[in-house]
Amino acid sequence: LILPDVPKLLLGKRVLITAGPTREDIDPVRYITNHSSGKMGYALAQAAQKLGAEVTLVSGPVTLSPPSGVNILKVSSAEQMHTCVMQNVKNSDIFIGCAAVADYRPIQKNSQKIKKSDQELTLTFVKNPDILSDVAHLANAPFTLGFAAETQNIKQYALGKLQRKKLNMIAANDVSDENIGFNSEQNALTVFWPEGELKLEIADKNILATQLMELVAKRYTK
Numbered sequence: 001l002i003l004p005d006v007p008k009l010l011l012g013k014r015v016l017i018t019a020g021p022t023r024e025d026i027d028p029v030r031y032i033t034n035h036s037s038g039k040m041g042y043a044l045a046q047a048a049q050k051l052g053a054e055v056t057l058v059s060g061p062v063t064l065s066p067p068s069g070v071n072i073l074k075v076s077s078a079e080q081m082h083t084c085v086m087q088n089v090k091n092s093d094i095f096i097g098c099a100a101v102a103d104y105r106p107i108q109k110n111s112q113k114i115k116k117s118d119q120e121l122t123l124t125f126v127k128n129p130d131i132l133s134d135v136a137h138l139a140n141a142p143f144t145l146g147f148a149a150e151t152q153n154i155k156q157y158a159l160g161k162l163q164r165k166k167l168n169m170i171a172a173n174d175v176s177d178e179n180i181g182f183n184s185e186q187n188a189l190t191v192f193w194p195e196g197e198l199k200l201e202i203a204d205k206n207i208l209a210t211q212l213m214e215l216v217a218k219r220y221t222k
């Protein structure tokens, strides 16, 4: 039995993808992070590889095993993810920001464990660099796809991010729906680009990732 190969829509294209959460240290035993299993980003990496792309996956801390045939670079904090992406984006044709990057980090990591006391604890946070926006604003920017995790006004917020970050496409995720997103096996997305939109109905993340990569390939070659 010879199975038909999937058409290699991204043959020889270099695709860089961020996935998973980032981890922002407070002290040697504590950190803050975002909800993210990494499943969607890992599924996208596998889908792009199957379409013939040369894939590099920059991953925050997750428990998934690396997709086969994909070059994986593991990082922890948003600053490390930013540095790693900027070092590896140079020759990329397509960049996909799928990571749930922490928007803020503690102003400093305490070198010693913070001991509890009877007082309230106040931490000060500073803003992390926006990896996706920095990539999209490069002089020789690759084709960029971002994600928008929203709990309300999904279209309006997603279109705002598409424009502000100078993206080619954005995939919006309704994270208020408990059946999809984060730790679930399934997801549903609405994809927006300057001239159109497409709803990808609820499906297994692997199936959705293939549909999304095919859409990226189609828009990229236009």
Ligand code: CTP
Residues within 6 Å of the ligand: 018, 078, 097, 098, 099, 100, 101, 102, 103, 128, 129, 130, 131, 132, 133, 145, 146, 147, 148, 149, 150, 161
């Ligand atoms: N992103 C990034 N670097 C950051 C923050 C976000 O690369 N420091 C990327 C995410 O990977 C995602 C997109 O930007 O592809 C949108 O992330 P999201 O959290 O939805 O939007 P923000 O711009 O951070 O705005 P807000 O959290 O206020 O909605």
Ligand code: CA
Residues within 6 Å of the ligand: 101, 102, 103
């Ligand atoms: Ca954010």
